[in-house]
Amino acid sequence: MNLRTLKLAMMALAMPSMAMAGQCGYEYCWGAVGIGPNGAWGFSWGQYSEQDAVNALQSECEWDCNNVKTFYNTCGAMAEGNQGNWGFGWGNSRGLAEDNAIGYCYxxxxxxxxxxxxCSP
Known part of the structure; x- marks a missing residue:
């Protein structure tokens, strides 16, 4: 095996462990969820910073989300009611985040x- 092949093999072995270190490559993988008037909504995941998560979310909802919540290394969800009420929840799974959001909304x-x-692992 020549030196170049050995380097490529070592890089291939290292890649899965780098991806598992928080898929953003940093300690915190930020995400955000948000809702706004007239049915606006947006989300982001796998961002390097809280501000990046907010910016990605707002870009998706055309900067019309006025209720925005951020989270890192977990899942987040927002529920909306028919009386202007809403709730945010987080948890280590989508289901738990959704259950918490529904509970706060009610x-x-x-x-x-x-x-x-x-979810932003």
């Missing part, structure tokens, strides 16, 4: 449904 009114979710 504390402020009825008709709650999940509007958006995202």
């Amino acid at each position: 504390q402020n009114g009825g008709g709650c449904q999940i509007k958006v979710w995202s």
